[in-house]
Amino acid sequence: MHIDDHLLAGYLSGSLTQTERSTITAELLQNRDMRDWLHMAVEALAVSKQFETESPLMMLVEPKEPARPRVMNGDRAARSHYRASRRWTG
Numbered sequence: 001m002h003i004d005d006h007l008l009a010g011y012l013s014g015s016l017t018q019t020e021r022s023t024i025t026a027e028l029l030q031n032r033d034m035r036d037w038l039h040m041a042v043e044a045l046a047v048s049k050q051f052e053t054e055s056p057l058m059m060l061v062e063p064k065e066p067a068r069p070r071v072m073n074g075d076r077a078a079r080s081h082y083r084a085s086r087r088w089t090g
Contacts, residue, residue: 003027003034008041 001007001023010016011024028034 001027005041008038011038012041012045 001020003024007016007020007024011021016024028038
């Protein structure tokens, strides 16, 4: 799966399917550049939230609910699965 900025935005907002979230979580665990890209996206989102009430355009955007706990549990399961697959079996 090709992961682009739209998928990362969906990942941050919690609007992806469980399969898509697991795929992206596994990729984030393996790919340092992808983690850096996600970190920059989170920083940009934090900055935009600071000015959210000051911008008249932001008043037109409906606020989204944060990711649900069961969605985050899927991320944890993907991480555990990834770690188990990387264990040394020698």
